[in-house]
Amino acid sequence: DAKTTQPPSMDCAEGRAANLPCNHSTISGNEYVYWYRQIHSQGPQYIIHGLKNNETNEMASLIITEDRKSSTLILPHATLRDTAVYYCIVRVGGATNKLIFGTGTLLAVQP
Amino acid sequence: NAGVTQTPKFQVLKTGQSMTLQCAQDMNHEYMSWYRQDPGMGLRLIHYSVGAGITDQGEVPNGYNVSRSTTEDFPLRLLSAAPSQTSVYFCASSLGLQSETQYFGPGTRLLVL
Numbered sequence: 001d002a003k004t005t006q007p008p009s010m011d012c013a014e015g016r017a018a019n020l021p022c023n024h025s026t027i028s029g030n031e032y033v034y035w036y037r038q039i040h041s042q043g044p045q046y047i048i049h050g051l052k053n054n055e056t057n058e059m060a061s062l063i064i065t066e067d068r069k070s071s072t073l074i075l076p077h078a079t080l081r082d083t084a085v086y087y088c089i090v091r092v093g094g095a096t097n098k099l100i101f102g103t104g105t106l107l108a109v110q111p
Numbered sequence: 112n113a114g115v116t117q118t119p120k121f122q123v124l125k126t127g128q129s130m131t132l133q134c135a136q137d138m139n140h141e142y143m144s145w146y147r148q149d150p151g152m153g154l155r156l157i158h159y160s161v162g163a164g165i166t167d168q169g170e171v172p173n174g175y176n177v178s179r180s181t182t183e184d185f186p187l188r189l190l191s192a193a194p195s196q197t198s199v200y201f202c203a204s205s206l207g208l209q210s211e212t213q214y215f216g217p218g219t220r221l222l223v224l
Contacts, residue, residue, distance in 0.1 A: 034211075043115075043201050043215030044154065087153060098144075098169065099213065101153030 004088045009106040012082075018075040020105050022088030025069040032091045033064060034099070035073045037084040044087065044101075047073065078109045112137050115216035117202050123222045124192040132187040132219050134202030142205045143185040144213075147171065147198040154201060160185055192223045 005023040012018040024033065035047040048055055048062045050071070055062045061074040075082055087104040118133045136143065144159035146169075156169030160179040174196060176188040185204075189196060202216040 041199075041218070043203070043217055044213075045215070046212040049211055098156055098159065099154075101146075101155070103151070103153050 003100075004090055004102055006086075006088050006102065006105045008103065009108065011108050011110055012075075012078045014080060014109050014111050015077055018078040018082065018107055018109070020073040020075075020086050020088075020107060021070065022072070023070045024088070024090050027068050027090050029068075033062065033068075033071050034089040034091055035060070035062065036087045036089065036099075036101075037082075038087070038104070039081075039084040047086075049091075075107075078107075080109050080111060083107060083109045114138065115202055115204055115214050117200075117216040117219050119219060120217070121220045121222075123224065124189075125224055126193060128192050130189050130192065132189075132200055132202075132221075134185045134187065134216060135183050136185075136204040136214070137183065138204065138206070138214070139182060140204035140214075141182065141207050142213075143179065144169070144203050145175070145177065145185070145187045146201045146203065147196075148201060148218075149198050157187065157200075189221075192221075194223045197221060197223045 032049050032051050034049040036044040038044045048060050050062045050064055064071045085104040085106050087101050089099050115136045141162045145157040146154035148154045155171050157175050158177040160166045163179050163182050166177050200219045203213045205213045
């Protein structure tokens with residue numbers, strides 16, 4: 001299973017873009033990159049996922065490098081409510097839909 | 112839709128006691144799973160189910176049992192609670208095996224003394 005590496009913590013000023021990096025150098029060709037976040041003590045929340053093309057939705061953008069060994073989650077205009085732990089997950093293949101969580105990045109949005 | 116619901120929100124047990132953590136979803140999702148989260152750590156998969164009548168083990172299944180008699184419910188049973196099972200337990204569901212999004216419940220906080 002491909003593993004991911006994320007910085008343990010990051011700060012971002014409110015209203016600015018938050019760029020959260022993730023390394024997944026052993027990712028397989030058919031594995032997707034998923035991002036979830038967990039606001040304090042709540043259940044994780046899905047944000048976005050992608051295979052090799054950049055993706056954007058109402059919450060965030062996902063930029064995946066051409067060699068797929070790393071990706072960046074972008075929150076375009078961070079708010080205080082975006083303070084959370086962000087998990088980058090490479091989805092395990094097969095008929096199980098399992099998610100393997102690491103320790104994630106604690107993003108602290110500062111006023 | 113209520114989404115994924117979990118009961119109880121908090122529970123204190125003594126070592127050796129048994130209990131069942133309840134999880135229900137009203138979205139007609141086929142896939143359901145249980146995770147535990149210890150302080151400062153990510154979530155670890157305990158058991159999962161790909162449909163009614165089908166369950167399988169995740170990363171950390173020891174000490175836990177599950178069953179899936181209906182699509183809606185996926186209870187997690189602790190047979191003989193141990194302090195090492197003190198954790199926050201999250202239930203999740205998704206539409207199908209290849210579904211992009213898993214929906215998580217609010218969690219059950221369990222303390223075993």
